[in-house]
Amino acid sequence: MGLTYQMKMKIPFDMADMNGHIKLPDVILLSLQVSGMQSIELGVSDKDMLERYNLVWIITDYAIDVVRLPRFAEEITIETEALTYNRLFCYRRFTLYDEAGQEIIRMVATFVLMDRDSRKVHAVEPEIVAPYQSEFDKKLIRGPKYANLEDPISKDYHVRFYDLDMNGHVNNSKYLDWIFEVMGADFLTKYIPKKINLKYVKEVRPGGMIASAYELKGLESKHEIISDGEINAQAMITWQEIEGN
Amino acid sequence: MGLTYQMKMKIPFDMADMNGHIKLPDVILLSLQVSGMQSIELGVSDKDMLERYNLVWIITDYAIDVVRLPRFAEEITIETEALTYNRLFCYRRFTLYDEAGQEIIRMVATFVLMDRDSRKVHAVEPEIVAPYQSEFDKKLIRGPKYANLEDPISKDYHVRFYDLDMNGHVNNSKYLDWIFEVMGADFLTKYIPKKINLKYVKEVRPGGMIASAYELKGLESKHEIISDGEINAQAMITWQEIEGN
Numbered sequence: 001m002g003l004t005y006q007m008k009m010k011i012p013f014d015m016a017d018m019n020g021h022i023k024l025p026d027v028i029l030l031s032l033q034v035s036g037m038q039s040i041e042l043g044v045s046d047k048d049m050l051e052r053y054n055l056v057w058i059i060t061d062y063a064i065d066v067v068r069l070p071r072f073a074e075e076i077t078i079e080t081e082a083l084t085y086n087r088l089f090c091y092r093r094f095t096l097y098d099e100a101g102q103e104i105i106r107m108v109a110t111f112v113l114m115d116r117d118s119r120k121v122h123a124v125e126p127e128i129v130a131p132y133q134s135e136f137d138k139k140l141i142r143g144p145k146y147a148n149l150e151d152p153i154s155k156d157y158h159v160r161f162y163d164l165d166m167n168g169h170v171n172n173s174k175y176l177d178w179i180f181e182v183m184g185a186d187f188l189t190k191y192i193p194k195k196i197n198l199k200y201v202k203e204v205r206p207g208g209m210i211a212s213a214y215e216l217k218g219l220e221s222k223h224e225i226i227s228d229g230e231i232n233a234q235a236m237i238t239w240q241e242i243e244g245n
Numbered sequence: 246m247g248l249t250y251q252m253k254m255k256i257p258f259d260m261a262d263m264n265g266h267i268k269l270p271d272v273i274l275l276s277l278q279v280s281g282m283q284s285i286e287l288g289v290s291d292k293d294m295l296e297r298y299n300l301v302w303i304i305t306d307y308a309i310d311v312v313r314l315p316r317f318a319e320e321i322t323i324e325t326e327a328l329t330y331n332r333l334f335c336y337r338r339f340t341l342y343d344e345a346g347q348e349i350i351r352m353v354a355t356f357v358l359m360d361r362d363s364r365k366v367h368a369v370e371p372e373i374v375a376p377y378q379s380e381f382d383k384k385l386i387r388g389p390k391y392a393n394l395e396d397p398i399s400k401d402y403h404v405r406f407y408d409l410d411m412n413g414h415v416n417n418s419k420y421l422d423w424i425f426e427v428m429g430a431d432f433l434t435k436y437i438p439k440k441i442n443l444k445y446v447k448e449v450r451p452g453g454m455i456a457s458a459y460e461l462k463g464l465e466s467k468h469e470i471i472s473d474g475e476i477n478a479q480a481m482i483t484w485q486e487i488e489g490n
Contacts, residue, residue, distance in 0.1 A: 011279060014410070017406065164263050165263070185406045
């Protein structure tokens, strides 16, 4: 068992969507704030990683299970724990609890270390992850197979200045933004995700356009984010109807 | 003097732009969180206003002075104070201090009360603002005259699902987003605002497109957000070069 770290907060007005639910990309942003705070507390902040090792943490996959989405002004607790690591990957859990202690969202994120200059994946040194007290486990967590889309509906989006982070990279949460946005307001006021698998394949480059493509069959959708003719991210989502609809 | 309320925080990674500065729309979002927290503490939360009076607070104008923008991981204090009120308007100050206590951003926001159903402006009842201990002052704070743009450069943006708040309105901070975005990444990596005047004229409607238009002369720019042939917001910005550039 790795060390856990928690943050308690109330969902602010600006994170609530038209349904009064937290915007799911904000769940990702908040969760990364929490793991960032844990790393600072343990003396292995992102800044330390860069200065000491020239390494940055990159997320390659998300598996997200949503029981329900917390609402505006609701108090939640976000808990994180570095689960296990192997030679290349670190698995980290994020769990959102409501005030009654019920688990309402659970995410498992796969992290890799990347050398800032070579942009190549770097092996996970035990020394680097020791402070999190997570266990070494050879077992790889494999995501689903993402089939190519056959006859997708697609919409183009500009990559905006504010979509970019300090390193000039498109923020992780932005991909989910594009994936949801393309579904349209009518759909998004009726359905929320129940399960999301998301895989980052290749970084979106700043400045250009991306296409957010999807196919919806029943309550299952498949997604691709594409730019310059290449796939940047793939996702599969199972949707659930919003209660009370 | 009104009661003051403060929140201390560190700028998280996802709020930093390519320059490492906080994104200015996030300054607005954070500031509104702080005034929201003050209202909750004083027992006059937005929820109370709606339930007791069927009223909502609306911002009509911002005047923002930027000495410098705080950077990623920097600790700042956001302070707010309800300054004065008159029959229709309430003026509220937001001040961002750095760790040394230096004032780095100062905003004055003009608030009005709106009836949720009639969508009409409602007089400021002394009873409503009493908890803030701000003073009645007949004096109106007038913003600048916004001249029409003559030969603007303009770009269209979709109003996205996540641009909308719980009430189906485009979030206040979004207008600034469009105003900055149209300036382009080259400009925004060289210049930051020194002074912003922003006036909300008419709400952007959900679902459609807006045009973000501007004219730049030297370090002064004039802006309009336009949809359905009408002006939604106007702004004037004086820019300053980023230090070290």
